Amino acid sequence: MTDDGAIFADLYPQLRRFASVVRPIEMDADDLVQEALVRTLSAHRLDALDDPGAYLRAAILRLASNERRRLGRRRRAIAHLRDEEVTAPAVYPHDVTDLRRLDPKDRAAVYLAAVEGRPHREIGELLDCSEEAARKRVSRGLARLRVEVAADREMT
Amino acid sequence: MTVRDLLAELTDDGTPRGADEVWRAAQRRVRARRSTRRLAGVATAASLVAVIVFAVTGRTDRGPTRPSSRHNAATCGDSGVAAGSVWPITGVARTSSWSALPDLAAHFIAAEIGLSPGAARVERRRYDCLVHVETGGLSALVEIAGSPGGYRINGLNYPDPQPDIGGSVAVRGRTIDLHTPSCPGCTAVLKIRYPNVAAEATSSDGGFHIDLGKRPLGPGTLVTVVRNKEGTVVRANGSTLPAGNFAAG
Numbered sequence: 001m002t003d004d005g006a007i008f009a010d011l012y013p014q015l016r017r018f019a020s021v022v023r024p025i026e027m028d029a030d031d032l033v034q035e036a037l038v039r040t041l042s043a044h045r046l047d048a049l050d051d052p053g054a055y056l057r058a059a060i061l062r063l064a065s066n067e068r069r070r071l072g073r074r075r076r077a078i079a080h081l082r083d084e085e086v087t088a089p090a091v092y093p094h095d096v097t098d099l100r101r102l103d104p105k106d107r108a109a110v111y112l113a114a115v116e117g118r119p120h121r122e123i124g125e126l127l128d129c130s131e132e133a134a135r136k137r138v139s140r141g142l143a144r145l146r147v148e149v150a151a152d153r154e155m156t
Numbered sequence: 157m158t159v160r161d162l163l164a165e166l167t168d169d170g171t172p173r174g175a176d177e178v179w180r181a182a183q184r185r186v187r188a189r190r191s192t193r194r195l196a197g198v199a200t201a202a203s204l205v206a207v208i209v210f211a212v213t214g215r216t217d218r219g220p221t222r223p224s225s226r227h228n229a230a231t232c233g234d235s236g237v238a239a240g241s242v243w244p245i246t247g248v249a250r251t252s253s254w255s256a257l258p259d260l261a262a263h264f265i266a267a268e269i270g271l272s273p274g275a276a277r278v279e280r281r282r283y284d285c286l287v288h289v290e291t292g293g294l295s296a297l298v299e300i301a302g303s304p305g306g307y308r309i310n311g312l313n314y315p316d317p318q319p320d321i322g323g324s325v326a327v328r329g330r331t332i333d334l335h336t337p338s339c340p341g342c343t344a345v346l347k348i349r350y351p352n353v354a355a356e357a358t359s360s361d362g363g364f365h366i367d368l369g370k371r372p373l374g375p376g377t378l379v380t381v382v383r384n385k386e387g388t389v390v391r392a393n394g395s396t397l398p399a400g401n402f403a404a405g
């Protein structure tokens with residue numbers, strides 16, 4: 001395996017976990033990681049990047065968001081063809097399936113904060129938003145998980 | 157259940173394929189993408205060269221352009237019939253370019269009628285074009301229509317405008333009877349062309365009775381040229397003839 005291969009092997013476990021969290025229901029986590037890797041390697045070598053882990057995470061998140069939008073359009077089109085109402089996801093999810101219907105960025109924000117313990121500044125960089133916006137995303141994600149009080153206590 | 161528990165369920169996402177497998181698959185796809193990009197680059201370059209060549213030479217390797225219906229709607233129409241031209245469009249006369257029609261008409265009246273062509277202008281009509289050719293004070297009118305592979309000459313009148321002079325033509329089997337008004341001391345020359353037979357005759361009174369020797373096949377053409385005793389062309393007419401027996405007058 002090349003240098004890039006070794007770098008990827010080190011990053012793979014955390015990238016796959018991250019992809020598992022942010023992926024749409026219909027998409028496989030490894031497919032998401034692989035797609036992000038293909039897009040990245042098409043333009044850069046991993047050893048040429050300052051932080052390949054952050055770069056790949058951002059790629060995974062963008063792909064997940066794009067895929068979620070694409071799948072949403074497809075669902076709406078199918079519902080329209082079948083003359084059905086488009087059902088919005090539950091506002092207060094109560095299980096993992098509902099959690100997956102959240103915006104991938106919200107899921108990523110909660111995951112990065114609660115599991116990986118990353119500071120809001122770093123989450124903001126990854127989500128391409130300000131530290132304050134990242135903080136709001138984390139808070140909103142926790143509210144939707146109906147455990148905001150307990151989680152806030154855990155995180156602070 | 158805490159946030160960690162929920163997210164732990166999310167990350168417990170089946171059996172991972174492993175870094176090696178994902179890496180190898182990604183490498184294959186990156187190579188395929190690069191190869192596709194190279195091919196696309198070559199194809200783009202080839203297309204660019206073709207466009208430049210076409211722009212410079214104004215032609216492709218497909219040979220003469222068959223006028224499309226749209227093309228002819230904007231030029232001289234196209235009945236889709238190649239046969240029956242008053243003057244077979246071959247050699248220098250063959251053209252698929254609308255802008256060459258004045259030259260085609262001028263060449264026709266010079267070679268076939270013996271007139272000296274001058275300036276020409278094209279009048280566009282729905283199904284054909286009229287080319288007005290100046291010939292020493294008078295003008296000749298040549299009807300040209302689009303046909304597969306180029307244009308064909310449908311008719312000729314000299315001089316233009318031509319008064320109603322009468323005349324008649326009848327094709328019955330293998331014989332042709334034609335009468336064209338003549339003048340004292342004038343000579344009329346008749347040229348008949350069919351795909352399988354042709355004839356030429358001269359008359360001093362404008363009357364013709366011709367036995368072609370065999371039954372004509374397909375559409376044909378006739379051209380009459382009347383000259384005075386000095387040999388100057390005083391009138392010329394050309395027309396296509398439909399296949400089979402026919403009479404007009």
